[in-house]
Amino acid sequence: MRFLISGGQRLTGEVELAGSKSEATKLMIASLLTSEECIFENFPRIGDTKITAELCSSVGSRISQEGTILRMAAPAITNHRVTSLSRRNRIPILAIGPLLARVGQAEVPFVGGDQIGHRPVDLHLEALAALGAEVKLTNHTYQAMVRGRLRGAHIKFRFPSVGATENAVLAAVLAKGRTIISNAAVEPELIDLIKMLQKMGAIIELGANRTIYIDGVDRLRGVTHTVLPDRNEAVSFACLTLATNGRVLVRQAQQEHLITFLNALRRIGGEYEVVKEGIIFYRNRPLSGIEIETDCHPGFMTDWQQPFTALLTQANGISVVHETIYEDRFGYTEDLNRMGANIHVFSKCLGELNCRFNGQGCRHSAVIHGPTPLRAVNHEMRDLRAGMVNVIGALIADGQSVISGIEEIDRGYQDIDERLRKLGADIKRVE
């Protein structure tokens, strides 16, 4: 499938955010912790939830979706071995804890996901081992078992990994005794997962300094829970709006989850109004350059740097983006440069502080000279967020761009072409 996009239109009007990709998939895995039904509201229809549904169905979940309501129940785990779905996304490893809690054994495929760095899973495996899981690697899978129940432990992360924290939480809620997770991730989607687990009967405290305390319980019950609006979509729509010099109300956008982004946006000359229905984005003055650094929450999120960099190609002066979460997340700048952007990527840390990639030769700092007009170029989407950059570039550019490999963007943005068309974009989906 491809997108045909003719640039030059200002985006105007209103758009509604879908439920968060990063949260929805984790809630599906959390539903495996109970034999009772879980009902999820504001549930997105995206590629990554379909892959996760395949995983959950293969172990015994019955799943149905009507509109934005997803119902799931796994009265029994009918199979603890999932050997297909290898490297499709990063979710399968999160199922180890729930499967061990239910049936004492688990086999799940290696994780995949976007090629934006090595993305090891050492922290996941260390957390599971600390809780008493015995995990072996086969050629394509992680095989885990536990004698009796998992046992609470003190898990100290070297880095506040989102996935490893989720893994530890999902494994600890039904473990015997107390688990303390130090240097945990505190992203809003993860906090919302914790809120869902609490509603299911878990005992979880959020302490100071990224510490999570969990007292394991014997069982969890079913729940109804609403998925947060996707803040990555909110940022993408904000960048699209400013890049095309438009004005868009992003319905459901929540200021609380976007504070760092909103500050960066205003610093470059973007403006916004927080209203009851969401946030209205527009430009106040010509855009100007900025220095930013990605970080764990509440910092500037790594998933925001791609649409923001695309926007910075339209800002006056020099901008610097220092990526400190992934060592290789600037591949898409080659696509922008082919369109006429002026972006150089360096291996030095071009930020306030040296990050953990300093001196390792990873090209993780970008310098953008702007503004540069962009011209239409044909692209193959590299990954989900790079795909959004291709779309933003094409909407700014003169002429028609053909963008293939759009399954990438479909993994995380629901009906993106339809929603952009309603905002006035000239975008068609073709075979």
Ligand code: EPU
């Ligand atoms: N890391 C390790 N060891 C581990 C786990 C992570 O070294 O065991 C490193 C990673 O290599 C990376 C950093 O820690 O350099 C951050 O990884 P993290 O585990 O926090 O990320 P993740 O859980 O794999 C999720 C989102 C990403 C998002 C990050 C950061 C999902 C499925 N993915 O990934 O989303 O960028 O958190 O917020 O939730 C995207 O949506 O485009 C995307 C890549």
